[in-house]
Amino acid sequence: MKKIYSLSMLLLVTFTGFAQFTTTTYRGAFAPAPTAMWTDTWTEFDPQNKVYPTPTVTVSANITTNTTWTAGNTYALGGQIYVKNNATLTIEPGVVIASITPGAGLFITKGAKLIAEGTVSSPIVFTSGNSAGNRNRGDWGGVILLGKGSYNINGGVNNIEGIAPTADTEFGGGATPDDNDNSGSLKYVRIEFAGFTYGAAGSNTEINGLTMGACGKGTKIDYVQVSYANDDSFEWFGGANDCFHLVAFNGLDDDFDTDNGFSGKVQFCLAIKEPSAADTSDSNCFETDNNSTSAAGTSFTRGIFSNCTLVGPTYRTTLPNGGTLNNRHRRGAHLRRNTQLQIWNSIFMDFVDGVVLDGATTQTNATNNTLKFKSNIIAGTAATKVVVAASPTTYDVATWFANNNNTSQASSAGLLTTPYNTADGSIYTGLDYRPATGSIALTGADFTTLSNDKFAANAEFSLKVYPNPSSDSFKFDYVSSSNEKVKVTAYDITGKTVKSIDVDYSEINEQTIGNDFTPGVYVIALKQGDISKTVRVIKK
Incomplete structure (x- = not known):
């Protein structure tokens, strides 16, 4: 139980930088x-x-x-x-x-x-x-x-x-x-x-x-x-x-x-x-x-x-x-x-x-x-x-x-x-x-389609970071309607940048990240033009 509690605290610290909306029933x-x-x-x-x-x-x-x-x-x-x-x-x-x-x-x-x-x-x-x-x-x-x-x-x-x-x-x-x-x-x-x-x-x-x-x-x-x-x-x-x-x-x-x-x-x-x-x-x-x-x-x-x-x-x-x-x-x-x-x-x-x-x-x-x-x-x-x-x-x-x-x-x-x-x-x-x-x-507040992530208008995309957890490196499976360059940044639990790469869209799925990471919880942020997405990963 102690080990699970510690991991939960790590996740809490990790996501203090990625704020979410509070759902309400009231307006104003x-x-x-x-x-x-x-x-x-x-x-x-x-x-x-x-x-x-x-x-x-x-x-x-x-x-x-x-x-x-x-x-x-x-x-x-x-x-x-x-x-x-x-x-x-x-x-x-x-x-x-x-x-x-x-x-x-x-x-x-x-x-x-x-x-x-x-x-x-x-x-x-x-x-x-x-x-x-x-x-x-x-x-x-x-x-x-x-x-x-x-x-x-x-x-x-x-x-x-x-x-x-x-x-x-x-x-x-x-x-x-x-x-x-x-x-x-x-x-x-x-x-x-x-x-x-x-x-x-x-x-x-x-x-x-x-x-x-x-x-x-x-x-x-x-x-x-x-x-x-x-x-x-x-x-x-x-x-x-x-x-x-x-x-x-x-x-x-x-x-x-x-x-x-x-x-x-x-x-x-x-x-x-x-x-x-x-x-x-x-x-x-x-x-x-x-x-x-x-x-x-x-x-x-x-x-x-x-x-x-x-x-x-x-x-x-x-x-x-x-x-x-x-x-x-x-x-x-x-x-x-x-x-x-x-x-x-x-x-x-x-x-x-x-x-x-x-x-x-x-x-x-x-x-x-x-x-x-x-x-x-x-x-x-x-x-x-x-x-x-x-x-x-x-x-x-x-x-x-x-x-x-x-x-x-x-x-x-x-x-x-x-x-x-x-x-x-x-x-x-x-x-x-x-x-x-x-x-x-x-009454009347609506959060049903209020996205906490912001993507390019009408963009067709999918992102998977795998394997997760990983004892080696993390790979990308990313598909987008944009051909702009892709920036990938990894943050540790304190919010410190531990790795950042800039690659052409055509090369993103050939990249890996995390081979030199110490065991712990990380956030990997991908940004391509107006498309942005964060994924929590665990290095074993």
Whole structure:
């Protein structure tokens, strides 16, 4: 029995890097009462008036060796701080980073790591160093994670937007991306008042709250709140990292922006829009592109989001002190430029428009079922629940919406327990986003065809790694409709790469791997273009 238990523990450790969706019966981010909301305790919905300690340590130099920021200190960023040279910055629970330096930001360069793991009672906070009541969007830069994963244009490499390009601002793995790359771990973290504008106004040079540039699946993002960002709250530029329990609160632009081949899984998200704040480029909850030209690229944006509760700005304007609606507030989801994103089991309420299918390539993806908007709820939209934009405008979007098990209701009333303070619409504290009694959100979630692996659209493939277990080497039996090169990577139980090979598709079944492995449990990951598959194997 002891031997079997040890093997089980090995398997558990092995698969911590390969996250799966949690199946629910409810739609939206929260289970019904009496289950507590996962936002309880660690989040902050009045950060303007939160009192933070005065910084005791100012960090002015780049971090080039392993460094720890310790509990009991409050840190200020003295400029654009780069963690580089494959160094790891560890931040202990409860640490506050409160910077008063304009343009300050924390950049985790390719190969480096940020380990910022707070607790539910001691979250880590990145915020403005200005005094309570005097904080604004864009007081400082933001947190930027730069990885070695896939990026579907520009040869697979780019520089983060808004900053002068250097080797330290580069992300993406080029011709040999590593979508299992590790840029670190953020857990129970708040990021407030980020988005400093580095260029002229309107030049699209703001940094997001949390920017993820081609981050791999080794990067862990869980329980992160971004508040009052001066651009997007969360933006993914390519990469494949999974994220869970995200809060986007009163950002200026989009809440969740996915571009350039992002292919990760994201589950349990809350977004809340403030009526008066919107960006000149139009503010959406979801904005998703394959890339700026709608081209196919080397891979598609086909990340999967599930169980999101998204509270738009329109209803709040009818409440006392709720504010005036900025006319640049637009859509719950703007799906455009050849994206193949998937959104499942989510609630969109009180937006101007619900979901917009924009452009011929996007509509083709919807027809081919590579873009999915499935088992969602749209409620209380001021204009239309679902609409097309740009040519062709004759697409039967209503049938597409209905055929994917989506539901709608004219008003958001009765959907959630207490999504607004009706006595004072400007107050965001003490609200309850769980499904109300009798709500249609209590049921209707669908995970039956929600794949935890992402394969190329309409690809005909099969993969077998054999013999398994093996006392010698492992062989491949792989058939695919693609003739692209194949990358095979083997990881040990700690997630360390132990072997990696790149071969032509015609030669993959002539390869072996594992002859020199020590006995133990391994994960073999195969990637070919947009096709990816992991197989657990045992070396005897």
